[in-house]
Structure formats: structure tokens, C-alpha cells
Amino acid sequence: MKVAILGGGVIGVTSAYYLSLAGHEVTLIDRQRGPGLETSFANAGEISPGYASPWAAPDVPRKALKWLFMEHAPLILKPRFDCAMLSWLAALLGNCTARRYVENKARMVRLAEYSRDQLREVREATGIAYDERMRGTLQLFRTEAQLDGIAKDVGVLARDGVPFEVLDRRGCVAAEPGLAHSAADIAGGLRLPADETGDCFKFTTALADVARSQGATFRFGERVERLLRGAGGIEAAVTDQGIVEADAFVVALGSYSPGLVRSLGLRLPVYPVKGYSITVPIVEEARAPVSTLLDESYKIAITRLGDRIRVGGMAEVSGFNAELPDRRRRTLEHSLSGLFPAAGNLERATFWSGLRPMTPDSTPVVGPTPIPNLFLNTGHGTLGWTMACGSARVISDMISGRPPQIETRDLGIARYSA
Template sequence: MKIAILGSGVIGVTSAWYLAEAGHEVVVIDRQPGPALETSFANAGEISPGYASPWGAPGIPSKALRWLFMEHAPLILRPQADMAMVRWLLAMLANCTEAAYHVNKSRMVRLAEFSRDELIALRTRTGIAYDERSLGTLQLFREQKQMDGIAKDIEVLREDGVPFEVLDRAGCIAAEPGLANSAVPFVGGLRLPNDETGDCFKFTNALADMAKAKGVTFLAEHSIKRLVSEGGKITRIETDKGNVSADVYLVALGSYSPHILAPLGIKLPVYPVKGYSITVPITEEARAPVSTILDESFKVAITRLGDRIRVGGMAEISGFNLDLPPRRRATLEHSVGSLFPGAGDLRQGTFWSGLRPMTPDSTPVIGPTSISNLFLNTGHGTLGWTMACGSASLIASRISGTTPPVDPEGLDITRYSN
């Protein structure tokens, strides 16, 4: 079959690779001049299946109110006259129950663990390189009450068979020696030794080059206008440079996916949640992180990428806004500067923002739609890099009509109509 993929971020490109491996003719269409130039460009860099947790959780509404007034706030809300924002917020709040949290986290961890294994297999058979490391992830707690609140996460990790370690301060320093230089009185951490790190931009572009060698066509700088439906099927994509026709169409447009689907009568509850990052050159190797540290207090990830440190985080609900306020950079610098003082030159850090495509239950939407030849692979939120290979393998099986490699229960759009 000929398959047209809308979007060339990490989700679109991995989907193209797996579909090409399955023997399909694939074309990828994107408005950007190259792959991974939007949300996949400078994300936090961690591949952390065990930390795949829903944003909607018990206690989050009260925590969110406190976060909004912190100096280095992990959550920023810029209210607008936007009903999509209101609907998304209300739906997310409805997921802040014990029952919903358990279901959503289980689905997320199932997909994320499979995806990590798929990435390892892909790396083994292709030799793809992207500043990757396999040294685990450490969730660092600055306060004892944070440490005391990990019971429900540990329960899910145990149920899903995910290895973990609960560490005291000394154990955290043993895992991340650079923390010995920090004056922060952190109390301990939760470490997942099987997690990985890597540069999503480098990975996506390397895989795109490999996909091209396999016959995949990339149509860059093609602005997608609409999907045309006739007789209950999609018949073509209209772009500013002409039409593209295929047998099957896959939407992987991240936060922009609802815009292309709405005229077709498909309501996809994905909303952009803005994140920020800085990328800092390492100046003192012994003071730098060796893998990923999740600073729980500020919801910031600090990741080693080759000779750089990527610091990413925060959640800003402000629509399709990509501005770069200095106070957001200050939060990232405060997190890495307090935990790894002197590790990198913060003045030389490059500042970036991207729009994460979030669903209200934090679980991506992967699978068919009510239109027979239209499929979705979108809504991964902060976990597009973590879930990319698993999502691509799953959607390739759904499109090809083969047995899914991972349980697809609860991962397609029908969960919102039930």
C-alpha cells in the first residue's frame, strides 16, 4: 500500500521507518524544511518508561494551585478565551482520581516499556547513533514529603515488572557523582536503572536518512491545507504545492492534529502544553550529570547528551505560543545550577520552547478512526521520544492488519467515545 504520513517529527519519522520495513510505499509530508524541527527538536532527552505518569493524578488540583505561585513555577497558566483549553482542562481534572490514574499509568508504562525495547532492537540492527546512553534515570527529591509520596508509583512499577531502586542521599550521589558538589539538601531518589537517554533530533534525522535509503519520500516545505474525504474515505491531501494521494493516511501532527481532523467530524482532545529547554556546553566533566535527573520540585529533567547538558521542563498552558520569557530560562538555570554547580557554562546555553501534544489522560492516541483509511499516531505529550518506536511498531501493525506487538487496549480514539 501507499501510505501518506502527515508530520515529520519523531513520531512521523519512526512511523515511516516501521511502515517501510513492513513493505509499504511511504511518503512523509511536513511544512518544515527538515525532520524534527518543532517539538522533537530540543526536548529533555530522556527515555524513561517507568516515569511515564499521567498528569492527572490525585492531589494534582491542589498542587497545581501552589505551583502557579512559586518563584520557579513548574506550571504556568495563561487563561484565554479558548474553549478548547477549557474543555481540555476540565477533562484533565476529571482524570485526577485514583482509579483513572491507575488505568492511565498502566497503559502508558505498557507502551513505554515496549517502546524502549523496540528502540534497543532498532539500534542493534541498524547501528543508529544519537548521543545515546543507557545509565538509568534518577528522580530526585529535595523534600521528604516527595519521597513519602512515591508509594502509588512503586506499586505500578512492581505490577509491570519495572526494575527500580529507592535511594537515600548517599545512594543518589553514588549514581550521579556530580551531585556531591551540590549544596541542595536533597533527601533521596527513585532510580530506574534500565532507562536511557539520547538526542531526539539527532535520532530522528539519522532515521530519516535511513528511511530515504529504504525508499521513503519526504516532501519538505509542504504546508498541509486539508484532508479531503469522499465516499467515506480520504482521497487526497491538499498542500500549498499540490495534492498528494495514497491508499492510507496517518496523522502524526502533534498539537496540530485536531485542526486537520475537525473538518472531518473527528474530535481529538489534544491540546498544546508548552515546554522549555536550554542546552548547555559542559565545562567541567566531573561536575556534570552522567544520565538523566528528574528534579521533582521544579518538574525539570537534566540530561547528559554527549558534551552537552539538556535541561528541559515546565508546563505552560497558553495555546500555540512559542515566546521565550527570560523568567522561564531562569527556572531551568536554577535547577541545573543548584544541583550541578559549575558543570556547564549557563551563559552559552541555547534557549528553546516546543508544544507538547497532550491528551487529558496523558495517553497517546494510536490506531484507526471512524474513516476506514485514516489512522492516528499522536498525543504523546512529554513522552514522544520515550514512546516513539513502540508507537510506530504498533501503528504499522494496525495499518498492515497484522497482530499488534503490544496490547492496543485503551490506546485508540474510541476510549473517548466510551
């Protein structure tokens, strides 16, 4: 079967890998000059299935009001007259209930755990290297109130059989020795020892080479403009360089996916939520993190990637905005220098931002559409790296006519019309 994949980030490339491995004739199209050059390029680097949690939670509306006035706010809202933004925010608020939080988190963890297992198989099968580490993730709480509030998350982890440890300050320092040099308040932490880290861009680039060796074709520097629909489904993708025909089409364009499928009558509630990162060269090994630490107060991840530290986070709702404000960089530097002082050279840090494709329930949209040969693999938000391999394997199985290995009925676009 001929399969066209639209989008060359980690989601599109993993889809190309699995589909070409399954024997399909795969063509991937992306406007960038190579794989993984947008949202996949400099994300936080953690692969953390157990921390797969919805942004929409019962306490978020109250917290959001507080965050608006914080100097180093984890959430930045720039409201404007944008129907897509307003609709998405309303849907997000609608998911801020205890019942929906537990429901959304459970399916996110299900897909994320499966994805981590698939990643391990890919690594074993291909031998690719991407500054990977298997040293767990530590969610650090600066206040007792934060620590006391983890009961609902621990309940989901325990129910799903995800290994975890609740730590005091001493335990946090044992897990991340660099914290011994920090003067920050540390009330405790929640550690998931089975989590991993790695450079998403390095992985995506290496896996694209593997997919090529399996017969996949990559057409970079080519922009997808629209899809042509016929009586039996999608007949072709129209690009700025011609027409690409296929038997099946996978939309993996991240935040740009809704614009492509809107003319087909599909309402895809994916909105760009901007994130920022800095990449800092390590200068003091003993002071640097050994894996990933999640700074709960600022919603920032600090990850060890080889001889670098990646610091990523924040959620800015401001549309398709590529600006790099210095005040956002200062927030990232504040978290790193407060927890791992003098670990890296901030003067040599590189600053980056990317548009995360977020759904209101934080669960990606993975699966078929009402159009028979059109599939979606998008909306992964902050967890594209964590969920990439699992989502791609699900799509490959569906297109190949095989039943997916996990429950997928609640992952598709149909859940928004139920």
C-alpha cells in the same frame, strides 16, 4: 500499499521507518525544511518508561494552586477565552482520581516499555548514533514528603516488573556523582536503572536517512491544508503544493492534529502544552550528570547528551505561543546550578521552547479512527521520544494487517467516546 504520513517529527519519522520497512510505499509531508525541527528538536532527552506518569493525579489540583505562586513554577497557566483550552482543562481535572491515575499510568508504562524495546532493535538494526547512554534515570526528591508519596508509582512499577531502586542521599550521589558538589536538600530518589537517554533530533534525522534508503519519500517545506474524504474514506491530502493520494493516511502532526481532523467530525482532545529547554556545554566533566536526573520539585529533567547538558521542563498552558520569556530560562538555570553547580557554561547556553501535544489522560492517541483508512499517531505530550518507536510499530502493524504485539484497544480515539 501507498501510505501518506502527515508530520515529520520523531513520531512521523519512526512511522515512516516501520512502514517502509514493512514494504509500503511511504510519503511523509511536513511544513518544516527537515525532520524533527519542532517539538522533537530540543526536548529533555530522557527515554524513561518507568516514569511515564499522567499529569492528571489526585493531588494535582492542590499542587496547582501552590504552583501558581511559585517563582520557579513547574506549571504555568494563562487562562483565556479558548473553548479548546477550557474543555481540555476540564477533562484533565476529570482524570485527577486515584482510579484513573493508576489506569492511565499502566497503559502509558505498557506502551513506553514496548517502545524502549523497539528502540533497542532499531539501534541494533541500523547502527545509528544519537549521543545515546544506558545509565538509568534518577528521580530526585528534595523533601521527605515527596519521597513518601512514591508508593503508588512504586506499586505500578513492581506490578509491571520494572526494575527500580529507592535511594537515600548517599545512594543518589553514588548514582550521580556530580551531586556531591550540590548544597541542595536531597531527601532521596527513585532510580530506574534500565532507562536510557539520547538526542531525539539526532535520532530523528538519522532514522529519516534510513527510511529514505528503504524507499520512503520525504516532502519537506510543504504544508498540509486539509483531507479530502470520499465514500470509502480519505482519498487525498491537500497541501499548498498540490494533492497527495494514498491508500492510508497517518496523522502525526502533534498539537496541530486536532485542527486537521476537526472538519472530518473527529474530536481529538489534544492541546499544546509548552515546554522549555536550555542546552549547555559542559565545562567540568566531574560535576556534570552521567545520565538523566528528574528534579521533582520543579518537574525538570537534566540530561547528559555527549558534551552537552540538556535541561528541560515546565508545562505552560497558553495556546500556540512561541515566546521565550527570560524568567522561564532562569527556572531551568536554577535547577541545573543548584544540583550540578559549575558543570556547564550557562552563558553559552541555547534557549528553546516546543509545543507538546497533550491529551487529558496523558496517553497518546494511537490507532484507527471511524474513517476506515485514517490513523492517528499523536498526543504523546512529554513522552514522544520515549514512546515513538513503540507507537510507530503499532501503527505499522495495524496498517499492514498484523496484530500489534501489545494491547492497543485503550490507546485509540474511541476511548473518548466510550
